[in-house]
Amino acid sequence: MKAVLAKAFAPLEELSLEEVPARAAGAGQVVVSVKAAGVNFLDGLIVQGKYQTKPALPFSPGAEVAGIIKEVGAGVTGLEPGMRVLALAGFGGYAEELVTDAGNIMPLPEAMDFATAACFPVVYATSIHALKDRGQLRSGETLLVLGAAGGVGLTAVEIGKIMGARVIAAASSAEKLALCKARGADALINYANADLRESVKELTGGKGVDVVYDPVGGSYAEPAVRSLAFLGRYLVIGFASGEIPKIPLNLLLLKQASVVGVFWGAYAKARPADNARNFAELFGWYARGLLRPHVSETFPLARYREALDVVMNRRARGKVALLVG
Numbered sequence: 001m002k003a004v005l006a007k008a009f010a011p012l013e014e015l016s017l018e019e020v021p022a023r024a025a026g027a028g029q030v031v032v033s034v035k036a037a038g039v040n041f042l043d044g045l046i047v048q049g050k051y052q053t054k055p056a057l058p059f060s061p062g063a064e065v066a067g068i069i070k071e072v073g074a075g076v077t078g079l080e081p082g083m084r085v086l087a088l089a090g091f092g093g094y095a096e097e098l099v100t101d102a103g104n105i106m107p108l109p110e111a112m113d114f115a116t117a118a119c120f121p122v123v124y125a126t127s128i129h130a131l132k133d134r135g136q137l138r139s140g141e142t143l144l145v146l147g148a149a150g151g152v153g154l155t156a157v158e159i160g161k162i163m164g165a166r167v168i169a170a171a172s173s174a175e176k177l178a179l180c181k182a183r184g185a186d187a188l189i190n191y192a193n194a195d196l197r198e199s200v201k202e203l204t205g206g207k208g209v210d211v212v213y214d215p216v217g218g219s220y221a222e223p224a225v226r227s228l229a230f231l232g233r234y235l236v237i238g239f240a241s242g243e244i245p246k247i248p249l250n251l252l253l254l255k256q257a258s259v260v261g262v263f264w265g266a267y268a269k270a271r272p273a274d275n276a277r278n279f280a281e282l283f284g285w286y287a288r289g290l291l292r293p294h295v296s297e298t299f300p301l302a303r304y305r306e307a308l309d310v311v312m313n314r315r316a317r318g319k320v321a322l323l324v325g
Helices: 041-047 114-118 121-134 151-162 174-182 196-204 218-226 250-255 264-270 272-287 301-312
Strands: 002-005 016-019 029-039 064-072 084-088 097-101 105-107 142-145 166-171 187-190 209-214 228-236 258-261 295-300 319-323
Touching: 002 301, 016 301, 029 084, 029 114, 029 301, 041 301, 064 097, 064 114, 084 114, 084 121, 114 295, 114 319, 121 151, 121 209, 121 228, 121 264, 121 272, 142 151, 151 166, 151 174, 151 209, 166 174, 166 196, 174 187, 187 196, 196 218, 209 218, 218 228, 218 250, 228 250, 264 272, 295 301, 301 319
Parallel strands: 142 166, 142 209, 166 187, 209 228, 228 258, 295 319
Antiparallel strands: 002 016, 029 064, 029 097, 029 319, 064 084, 084 105
């Protein structure tokens, strides 16, 4: 079977697509015949050794896949060959087969196709955890989403609206903002040609926003913190800009505001029952038509470099998927 391999923590150009032995399920494990894999910013970071976790070499990137169970190992219950499933393995997904612990597998909702399913878990689970568990977003509050047309940003727009917030979407082009508007954003800021802080002031009558959702970092972080309302919360999702910002702490003191770290992967491992409840809520919203995952582009496995390039250079509108099987 074919798999994209990282043989060292190195630039993405050093990845290779190779023939490797078929996977086999050990005790407590499941082998999934991969039909689609989501392409995430974290995939590129892991390959370069820039993420919080470093798999043993060699490995395949790919945190999330959808497919069909091929084999189950000893001791696995409730899962069987032929089932359509999601797998949240952290890595290993850019391949025709994935072997992972049974605890990383979830049955796939009947109405969800493989490409949509492969692009669903990481971004939606991150955003519900960020806004509900960490940000304590309440109905009637105002939410500012930076990088709002990206993979996680667009889900934050959707979930923020479901939770009853007024959502301000900030992105770098009119095309991106049109997508945010279609997903329910109440107000838009093009921070490529407008001052972020002044725009927030105007849109909130000087009050500021209650919650900032920031997967971008870099130069937008400080004006976003300065845009917080009294008792506001700034959610640190990631650093897609490539720059980890430095925040003057006096800004938090004056507003009695909070900077809150969000690392969904660690939360899912530490509190699996809470994570399962979040997924049940997400699947319920999807079944009711409240969530509309936006898969903007798909690529065959052989074109994994192009798919990663779109995501790593922030050209994606929503999510990108590899179609495998």
